[in-house]
Amino acid sequence: KAGGLLSQGIPEYRYPNEILEKELEYIYKTGVNIKLNYEINKNRFIDLAEEFDAVIVATGAQSPGVLNIEGEDDPAVENGIKFLTDINFNNLEKVNVGKNEKIGIIGGGYTAFDVARCSARLGADPHIIYRRTVNEMTAHPGEVEDSEEEGVTFHFLRQPVKIKRSGDKLKLVCAVMKLGPVDESGRAKPVQMKDAYEEFELDRIVMAVGDKPDLFFVGERFVNEYPNLNCPDLPDELKDKIFIAGDSSMGNSELIGMVVRAVGSAQITVEKVRKFLGEKIEPSENREIAFYNTINTKYFQESTRLVEKRIELEQRKKTFEEITKTIDEDTAVVFAERCFFCGICIQCDWCYYYSEGSLLKLGKEWSPETDESFYKYVLDKICDASFKSVEACPRSALSITDEDSKLMEVCDYQFVNFDEIKGK
Ligand SMILES: Cc1cc2nc3c(=O)[nH]c(=O)nc-3n(C[C@H](O)[C@H](O)[C@H](O)COP(=O)(O)OP(=O)(O)OC[C@H]3O[C@@H](n4cnc5c(N)ncnc54)[C@H](O)[C@@H]3O)c2cc1C
Ligand code: SF4
Known part of the structure; x- marks a missing residue:
């Protein structure tokens, strides 16, 4: 597929x-x-x-990551993406997750979470074993809490060092870690604590330790x-x-x-x-980015953010039904209206009212696709009010530019001589 x-x-x-x-x-x-x-x-x-x-x-990056530890090649040690593929393609018999089966999932990223949450839905008892702490996990916001509610147990600061078979169970030996200085990934590096180990008795182990590209x-x-x-x-x-x-x-x-x-x-x-392949592609225009702290939020009416509908916990625990529902078109339109149009002129005319005649309206029709100028400053009429008009823009669509700025080309185009226009 x-x-x-x-x-x-x-x-x-x-x-x-x-x-x-x-x-x-x-x-x-x-x-x-x-x-x-x-x-x-x-x-x-x-x-x-x-x-x-x-x-x-x-x-993609689907080549399984390995820990290179003893016992990793046991058949009861599986690959996370393979595990999820079987579930997604409805090969539940192949995955064969037993009721209350204790599954150790090694890792702290998307794959670890998804293996744990899927196996919880299939009746297992999933345990995520991670060498760092919750703060270093690459989870979606709220995912740790959601997973715990669904029955996932977390064991932080545990680094697997050995897998041993013990009858029909597996024993995962982990070194106890503490956080050290920040490493090249920008996260605190786990370092091993002297002679401190913990053993977990598990039915199976799923590896979710970072997959790599294989070219x-x-x-x-x-x-x-x-x-x-x-x-x-x-x-x-x-x-x-x-x-x-x-x-x-x-x-x-x-x-x-x-x-x-x-x-x-x-x-x-x-x-x-x-x-x-020889196609001529126009370079995209240089645009200045408007940031939240440069827009005038006081012009906008406050309106609450959408609280998305979620299914109840009991339903979440038992089914694979979508947890956070997709919103319908009408709701999407209502919430899209909260958009500030940061840096995009929508012809609201605030600048024009403030400009005391230094701004000329071009009378062009606005459409969401158009990214162009609807007004022009009249060079001869630039005055204090022109600067006020720049500041008045609610959505920071105007800015004052240094003479040697790269944007000067656009500025030259925007300034016109009013008398010249009148003459024509
Ligand atoms: C468990 C999991 C959950 C995730 N959840 C999210 C999420 O909720 N939100 C999010 O934004 N991202 C999520 N991600 C990340 C996201 O899925 C990936 O970033 C994205 O799918 C990458 O797309 P891609 O097309 O580059 O690679 P892939 O989606 O990996 O696609 C690569 C394709 O190439 C094929 N292929 C590989 N080698 C060969 C070969 N030799 N010959 C032929 N075909 C080959 C593979 O079979 C596959 O079909 C998740 C990832 C994982 C592992
Ligand atoms: S530049 Fe700003 S103030 Fe002027 S019309 Fe456009 S959005 Fe409104």
């Missing part, structure tokens, strides 16, 4: 299958051909690169020069047409793991590919 982790990894309680089906239908309708059940290996990759004008590698099919050597993928092992004539996007382009970084980031990275890659 197409969709990558959207179909394999993300559980239905967060992303219902029905929505995925709609997304896929939309993609098929745009004319995309999706060839399923076709694993790319070295030979197939070369065939692909020979056949197509450009190739984008977007194979074996481009050859032994490659350099991720996102959006290009530099593959010295490929024949010369194919080298320039290989690009990369999504989780596979993010290496082993903290950036891995957000659908929106994967999509955003793909948009940048696609622009590069279109240029490579």
Whole structure:
């Protein structure tokens, strides 16, 4: 099935299958051909690169992370994404989660949470074992609390060092850790406490310790020069047409793991590919960004934020039903009206009223798609009021620019000589 982790990894309680089906239908309708059940290996990759004008590698980061500890190869030690794939594809017999089965889940990211919450729904007794603390987890806001309510137990500052078999049970030996100085990931590094260990008796163990990209099919050597993928092992004539996007382009970084980031990275890659294929793409205009502290919030009426509907805890514990309901169109429109239009002119005319005649109205029609100027300052009439009019803009769509600023080009275009206009 197409969709990558959207179909394999993300559980239905967060992303219902029905929505995925709609997304896929939309993609098929745009004319995309999706060839399923076709694993790319070295030979197939070369065939692909020979056949197509450009190739984008977007194979995600699904190669299982390992701890390299004794006993990790026991058959009762499973991979988190594989576990979730079976649940998402309804292969519940294969996952075979028993009632009250004690499952140790090693990790502290999306996969660990989803394995734990899925197995809780299937009647198991899940335990997340994590080497840092709750503050360093890469969970969605509120996810720790939600998981606890659903029956997940957390064990923080525990680093697995050995897995031992004991009859039909597994014994997970963990070193007790404490937090040390911040490491290269920007999080406090766990350091082992002297001679302190804890043992957990478990029925099975699921590894969720950070999956990595696996780009074996481009050859032994490659350099991720996102959006290009530099593959010295490929024949010369194919080298320039290989690009990369999504989780596979993010290496082993903290950036891995957000659908929106994967999509955003793909948009940048696609622009590069279109240029490579000879398409002329206009550079996007330089725009200044309006920040919350530069907008005049006093002009806006306060209105509360949407409180999304959630299903009850009892229902959450037993079913895979979507927890936070998608809002209907009318509600979406009502809440979209809270938008400040930061930095975007909507022709409210506040600046015009303040400008004491130094601003000229161009009488252009406004539409959400248009990003242009609807007013022009008259150079000869610039006065104190002009500056007041800039400050008056509720949404910080105007700004005063230094003479040597890069935005000066836009400014020149915006200033007109009133007399010149009158003369015409
Ligand atoms: C358990 C889990 C839960 C998550 N939950 C969320 C969430 O709630 N919200 C969020 O924003 N993000 C979430 N993420 C992260 C998100 O799913 C990923 O960032 C995103 O899906 C990455 O998209 P991608 O297309 O780059 O890679 P993927 O989704 O990994 O897709 C890669 C595709 O390439 C295929 N592939 C790999 N190798 C080969 C090969 N050799 N030949 C052929 N095909 C191959 C794979 O089968 C897969 O279909 C979650 C991730 C996980 C693991
Ligand atoms: S620049 Fe600001 S104040 Fe002037 S019309 Fe546009 S949004 Fe309103």
